Amino acid sequence: MMFYCLLVFHLAIVLIAPIFSMGLINRVKSLWAGRRGPRLNQTWFDLVRLLHKTPVYSVTTSWIFPIAPLVILATTITASLLSPIVPGFAPLGFRGDFVAFAYILGLGKLFLMLGALDTGSAFEGMGASREATYSALAEPALLLGLGTLAWASGSQSFQDLVMPDGSWFNDIALRILIGVALMVVLLIESSRVPADDPCTHLELTMVHEVMILDHSGPELAIVQYASAMKMTMFAGIVASILNPFSANSGPLSIVLAVICSVVLISAIAIFVGLIESVTARLRFRALPLFTMSAFIAVLLALVVTAGNQGVSP
Amino acid sequence: MYFLLLGVITLLVGAVLTVVLPNNRVRVAVNLASQAIACCLILTETMPILFGGTALSTVLEWSYPIEKINLRVDALGAYFLTFSLPMTFLGSLYAVGYLAHDIRGPRHVGLHFALLSMLQFSYLIIYTVQNAFAFLVGWEIAALSAWLLVIWDHRNQKIRFAGFNYLVSTHLGLLFLVSAIMIMHGETNSFQFLDFQEFLRRPSIQRNIAFVLLMTSFGLKSAFFPFHSWLPRAHSAAPAHVSALMSGVIHKAGLFGMLKFILMVGKPDLWMGWYLIGVSVVSAFMGVLYTISQRDIKRLLGYSSTENVGIAGIGFGMGCLGLATDQPVLTALGFGGGILHIVNHALFKCLLFYGAGAIYRFTHTIDLEKLGGLSKVMRWTAPLFLLGSFASAALPPFNGFLSEFILYLGLLQPIPELGSGRAPLLLVIGLLALVGGLSALSITRAYGLIFLGVPRDPHYVDPKAKENPYMIAPMVIHLIGILVIGFVPAMGLRLVEAPTQMFLQLSTAPDTHLSEHVPVSLVQSLTLISAVFGAILAGLLILRFAVLPRCDRRHVTWGCGYTAANARMQYTGSSFSHPMVTVFWDILTYLTREDLPKNVFPKDGHYDTHCVDSVEQSMFKLLSDGESVVTRIMRRIPEDTRFSCGLGLASLVLWVMLISLR
Structure with a gap:
């Protein structure tokens, strides 16, 4: 019974929250700029409008182009089923599932890039090249961070990783360090400021948006929805790492954990909106250093964990 | 065992017939038939062993100096034979398409096919004999046949250079192997692997030296970094099927050697595991780093081999750590993942090389910067190459992911x-x-530039070219292997069960x-x-193409x-x-040739960049600057002997003597 309740909650967050988290980000940006801003569910209407349009493909494209958005969405949904939103619960869980999580997302990214290259446009090639570079540099931080959690928690399944069993100091240090690292990964992977600017209008400066320049109608809607879903998924992971409650104890704890996660995801969306309001996108040259910051946070977490595990005999 | 010997005889008779018969078509047909029969005969022996049967062994009486050769087909040998033989046969089948022009022409192609048979013969020696002398002979047959296969287009000076480069490198590896065998022979006064095993099981300095020498030699054979410099040249020079076989099959002998001698060592020291992991990690990283900047598809694939043997080597290192610390789970995951990656790599790398060969036959170039848009004309090769690339990037649900997943599980094992x-290990x-x-x-980058967009240089697309079924069929068969292992991981695990078991038995009860x-x-x-991913994707596909509006007009790219x-x-x-590249600028070496337009009325200019191998570059630099380097060092030694210098020299000699006498 509890399992099904959590499952419904998980699916609801995965499928619906992307719309509202986008709305929240846009609302924060508007308020900051002194405007009223669109409705919180405006993204929904945008997507529906796009889904009704007839797409136009480029004459250069092959069969990859119409397939790519669907693969991207399918990989994102599959990855969301593997990742926790509430600590201790993910619909699909097995040993080493976070490795599968990272690689399935990789498959989606690959199709995004191939779809961009399929149009033969120099701008889209540029976007694909940047996406390939920065996401490859963010990958070690993601997997090493989760691997460190696995060592600290003595578990190898994504849903249980997020409950370290060390002393409270180690526990808090670990949560904060990995949380910071994954927050950086979130900004890079979901193409937000300062890694990328979703609102820019100059093709030369974009990463994600330039890859989908030639997508229109349903294709555009699917890619944008998948992108929002990816951001919410990473927000869910960060939320479950910072969440002090877990789904493995009594019903009260579960309810608290669920509420806490929803609040944390909203807070992350607001935080992303605030970053976008107050900072500009980093120069591309500085981006590798930005990814490096996530890696260093993870290395610190590794040192904390190694120290906690005792000196080698 | 009789089937095996019968297979060997078939192979050798086939090889001889291939050379002496008249008419290229007959030669090729006889060769393929003999290879097919030999493969079937030998596989009937090896398959049962691979799936849990007992090992076969026999003794061949031979003349001085070997006297007797122990043959033994154990699970490990059976594993290597089971994939090497059919894959080489498929390579020969591919050659029929790839060399179609030569087969029709006046050139004698029999020799080329006979060499492919000789390769098969060399695997049978390497993977079965238990005698160092015979092992070296098999090693040499493989090296020489591979060299002769590489220089098929020997009229081209570049290809001859690549061939000699390969020949020299592979014999450098042989030097290490021979010195290791000499050490072991010196200690045991025998060439039998059983006696070697007795020596290697006892911890000693000589054992450690032999271990490092062996791993260096096998690392050179399998193109571990920094012994890979021969590889990109040889792979880009050889015909596509030879590159494929070299990368996927022939050089797996190096990994076999590693496994074989780890088995002999029994319980390795902890440092051996860390040493293997260290070497492999560097290989994996440097190999993949070079792939990102290559212009030549076959060079790119060659560097990717360095990456993949590195990944397999990480598994072996982990397995050694598991043996050293008595962790059967780690042993099983490390060796299991590493051994499985060997076959996975062979499957997708051969497929990709065959694809590169098909591209070359279609366009007469393998330079990425000149290709483009081929997916519209190469209807078969494009999707095959794409799926092979997915496997090579270790993406689920393809086979490359399975072995990497097992390795990740091993790395996460407490x-x-x-x-x-x-x-x-976590840093790994x-x-x-x-x-x-x-x-x-x-x-x-590779798929996008070759197959997507429009041709960058239209005159490289031959309007009359067609895809050859002899070249497509082997690719399809490899793809089936990739998909089966990828979608049914239990099959993959079953494949490596018996070989992994051999390692597991070293530490636990038999x-x-x-x-x-x-x-x-x-x-x-x-x-x-x-399954979940497939179901979601299928649902989305139906939703997209049945419900949502479909594209009814096309327009030029924005x-x-x-x-x-x-x-x-x-792009x-x-x-x-x-x-x-800018992120890793300090590690990569770029050669730039430029002649930029100057003055008010500029003439044509050009700008060329090539990523070259930094190991090879520094090797050549060392050779050319060698004299000045020696002079510089010698200048530091004063002419009239000083006290400190003499004392240093004397203590160095003493230390060396102390270490060697211990």
Whole structure:
């Protein structure tokens, strides 16, 4: 019974929250700029409008182009089923599932890039090249961070990783360090400021948006929805790492954990909106250093964990 | 055993007939038939052993100096034979398509095919004999036949150079192997592997030296970094099927050697495991780093071999750590993942090389910067190459992911004996993730530039060219292998069960079964993921193409307002890898040739960049600057002997003597 309740909650967050988290980000940006801003569910209407349009493909494209958005969405949904939103619960869980999580997302990214290259446009090639570079540099931080959690928690399944069993100091240090690292990964992977600017209008400066320049109608809607879903998924992971409650104890704890996660995801969306309001996108040259910051946070977490595990005999 | 010997005889008779018969068509037909018969005969022997049967062994009486050769087909040998033989046969089948022009022409192609048979023969020697002398003979037959196969187009000076480069490198490796064998022979006064085993099981300095020498030699054979410099040249020079076989099959002998001697060592020291992991990690990283900046498809694939043997080597290193610390789970995951990666790599790498060969036959170039848009004309090769690339980037649900997943599980396995000394293994996770990201970049770049967009240089697309079924069939068969292992991981695990068992038995009771430590359920969840992903994708496909509006008109690609865009303005390979190259600028070596337009009335200019191998570059530099380096060092030694210098020299000699006498 509890399992099904959590499952419904998980699916609801995965499928619906992307719309509202986008709305929240846009609302924060508007308020900051002194405007009223669109409705919180405006993204929904945008997507529906796009889904009704007839797409136009480029004459250069092959069969990859119409397939790519669907693969991207399918990989994102599959990855969301593997990742926790509430600590201790993910619909699909097995040993080493976070490795599968990272690689399935990789498959989606690959199709995004191939779809961009399929149009033969120099701008889209540029976007694909940047996406390939920065996401490859963010990958070690993601997997090493989760691997460190696995060592600290003595578990190898994504849903249980997020409950370290060390002393409270180690526990808090670990949560904060990995949380910071994954927050950086979130900004890079979901193409937000300062890694990328979703609102820019100059093709030369974009990463994600330039890859989908030639997508229109349903294709555009699917890619944008998948992108929002990816951001919410990473927000869910960060939320479950910072969440002090877990789904493995009594019903009260579960309810608290669920509420806490929803609040944390909203807070992350607001935080992303605030970053976008107050900072500009980093120069591309500085981006590798930005990814490096996530890696260093993870290395610190590794040192904390190694120290906690005792000196080698 | 009789079937095996019968297979050998068939192979050799076939090889002789291939050379002496008249008419190329007959030669090729006889050769393929003999190879097919030999493969079937030998596989009837090896398959039962691979799936749990007892090992076969026999003794051949021979003349001085070997006297008797012990033959033994154990699970490990059976594993290597089971994939090497059919894959070489498929390579020969591919050659029929690839060399179609020569087969029709006046050139004697029999020799080329006979050499392929000789390769098969050399595997049978390497993977079965238990005698160092015979092992070396097999090693040499493989090296020489591979060399002769590489220089098929020997009229081209570049190809001859690549061939000699390969020949010299492979014999450098032989030097290490011979010195290791000499050490072991000196200690045991025998050439039998059984006696070697007795020596290698006892910890001693000589054993450690022999271990390092052996691993260096086998590393050179399998193109571990920094012994890979022969590889990109040889792979780009050889005919596509030879590159494929070299990368996927022939050089797996190096990995076999590693495994074989680890088995002989029995319980390795801890440092051996760390040494293997260190070497392999560097290989995996450097190999993939070079793939991102290559212009030549076959060079790119060659460097990717260095990456993949590195990944397999990480598994072997982990297995050694598991043996050293008595962790059967780690042993099983390390060796299991590493051994499985060998076959996985062979499957997708051969497929990709065959694809590269098909591209070459279609366009007469393998330069990425000149290709483009081929997916519209190469209807078969394009999807095959794409799926092979996915496997090569270790993406689920393809076979490359399975072996990497098992390795990740091994890296995550807790080792209480090591305490916080386990941290380096976690760093390996980070590095493997980076390797995965980089290989995703390089295969996107390769596929995107070759097959997507429009041709960058239209005159390279031959309007009359067609895809040859002899070249497509082997690719399809390899793809089936990739998909079966990828979608049914239990099959893959079953394949490596018996060889992994051999390693497991080194540390635990002989009747311990692999499944006690690595349950199949561990990887079966991957089938679940594939199924979930497939179901979601199918649902979305139906939704998209049945419900949502479909495309009814096409338009030119959005040029951001610029209307005179042409094919040359597409993104190029160098520009695609540029952001990543700038990150690793200090490690990569670039050669730039430029003649920029100058003055008021400029003439034609050009600008060329090539990523060259830094190891090879520094090797040549050392050779050319060698004299000045020696002079500089010698100048530091004063002419009239001083006290400190003499004392230093004397103590050095003393130390060397002390170490060697211990």
